[in-house]
Amino acid sequence: MARSFIHVDPDSHFPIQNLPYGVFRPRSGGPPRIGVAIGAYVLDLAALDLAGYFDRTAASGRAVFAQQSLNAFMALGRQAWREIRAIIGRLLDADEPALRDEEELRKAALHLQSDVELLLPAEIGDYTDFYASKAHAANVGTLFRGKDHALMPNWLHLPVGYHGRASSVVVSGTDVRRPLGQLKPPDSAVPFFGPTRQLDFELEMGWLIGTGNEQGRPIPIEEAEDHIFGLVLVNDWSARDIQAWEYQPLGPFLGKSFATSVSPWVVPLEALAPFRIPAPEQEPEPLPYLRRRNPDTFDIQLEVSLQTDAMERPERIATSNYRNLYWTIAQQIAHHASGGCNLRTGDLLASGTISGPVKESRGCMLELTWRGTEPLRLSCGEERVWLADGDRLSMTGWCRGNGFKVGFGEVAGRILPAHRLP
Ligand code: MN
Numbered sequence: 001m002a003r004s005f006i007h008v009d010p011d012s013h014f015p016i017q018n019l020p021y022g023v024f025r026p027r028s029g030g031p032p033r034i035g036v037a038i039g040a041y042v043l044d045l046a047a048l049d050l051a052g053y054f055d056r057t058a059a060s061g062r063a064v065f066a067q068q069s070l071n072a073f074m075a076l077g078r079q080a081w082r083e084i085r086a087i088i089g090r091l092l093d094a095d096e097p098a099l100r101d102e103e104e105l106r107k108a109a110l111h112l113q114s115d116v117e118l119l120l121p122a123e124i125g126d127y128t129d130f131y132a133s134k135a136h137a138a139n140v141g142t143l144f145r146g147k148d149h150a151l152m153p154n155w156l157h158l159p160v161g162y163h164g165r166a167s168s169v170v171v172s173g174t175d176v177r178r179p180l181g182q183l184k185p186p187d188s189a190v191p192f193f194g195p196t197r198q199l200d201f202e203l204e205m206g207w208l209i210g211t212g213n214e215q216g217r218p219i220p221i222e223e224a225e226d227h228i229f230g231l232v233l234v235n236d237w238s239a240r241d242i243q244a245w246e247y248q249p250l251g252p253f254l255g256k257s258f259a260t261s262v263s264p265w266v267v268p269l270e271a272l273a274p275f276r277i278p279a280p281e282q283e284p285e286p287l288p289y290l291r292r293r294n295p296d297t298f299d300i301q302l303e304v305s306l307q308t309d310a311m312e313r314p315e316r317i318a319t320s321n322y323r324n325l326y327w328t329i330a331q332q333i334a335h336h337a338s339g340g341c342n343l344r345t346g347d348l349l350a351s352g353t354i355s356g357p358v359k360e361s362r363g364c365m366l367e368l369t370w371r372g373t374e375p376l377r378l379s380c381g382e383e384r385v386w387l388a389d390g391d392r393l394s395m396t397g398w399c400r401g402n403g404f405k406v407g408f409g410e411v412a413g414r415i416l417p418a419h420r421l422p
Pocket of ligand 1: 130202204236353
């Protein structure tokens with residue numbers, strides 16, 4: 001098993017097997033730059049580049065790491081990503097002296113994570129949200145339309161999605177303001193304007209597009225994963241009452257666009273390779289452009305925790321797994337581009353709420369409380385049907401290796417009270 005010269009706790013999400021990319025700024029000052037997480041540290045790639053460690057690679061001379069987003073690096077493509085990852089892995093290896101024994105370089109290139117600020121990892125041009133968990137689609141369908149019409153007729157034939165809002169994607173740790181909107185509860189004859197009363201989270205994972213496709217040219221499903229740079233945790237905050245009133249016939253709008261939170265570390269597809277598992281059976285068989293020879297997915301354990309103002313520590317309220325998704329990433333990308341839509345470097349595509357078959361694996365409050373009829377009882381004695389002001393919601397995820405974890409860190413956000421009505 002590979003080992004780094006930096007000590008990594010077995011429970012850490014960031015051993016040498018992971019090496020996720022992020023954008024950081026030292027609290028002591030200086031411009032944002034690209035780094036890789038290793039244990040409790042961040043390895044500064046701009047410093048390594050300056051020291052010549054990426055000479056004679058595709059990244060050479062382009063200053064792709066002295067940037068405030070991963071976009072320039074992601075645009076280089078998979079060959080370059082592999083090359084750079086191999087160099088970083090070698091430099092961090094316990095048996096490699098190049099960085100280990102160079103005190104000056106180590107001082108310049110290694111920062112404690114507690115000494116840096118993590119920023120939004122990419123300049124996100126477009127954000128698309130799918131609806132790929134069958135349990136989630138069936139639960140929500142049952143709640144809104146009844147058991148007999150739970151899944152819409154299209155659901156088993158295509159990965160349903162909608163175009164979200166990229167401008168309001170924020171990095172973990174950013175507070176989220178309770179949104180205002182039009183509400184029309186069943187007991188109200190006419191709509192009114194005010195703060196949402198049904199603020200929710202959605203447990204999702206997303207992937208950043210590294211290299212895109214030419215407009216008009218679909219992406220063959222067998223090539224779809226070549227376009228993915230890496231995966232992040234996503235909380236697709238939702239205002240259910242705003243959503244319920246506005247969504248027909250064109251889909252979600254203001255009930256979703258006020259904020260979407262992502263985790264700061266982007267886990268490369270290469271780090272997830274050991275955690276591939278066969279994709280779920282699909283019946284009926286999808287159309288040929290959505291069929292893959294050996295469809296697979298990932299075994300990623302997911303958890304959601306809530307901490308209210310009155311609680312001293314977070315309490316777990318849901319556990320799920322990425323494998324609960326019916327549609328694979330490759331299918332979602334192939335479908336997205338199939339009509340001729342061009343994906344671009346930095347686009348964020350997200351899975352939709354990842355719910356599983358049992359009650360504990362429901363990935364949002366709407367399902368966990370069965371639209372408010374089964375309140376969550378927290379150990380502090382409080383109850384929640386929806387999120388309250390001051391609540392801090394966090395999500396984490398990891399793959400379990402033999403003696404190590406490949407993890408995603410955390411995506412967290414705290415609810416601020418709504419602004420006064422304009
Ligand atoms: Mn969503």
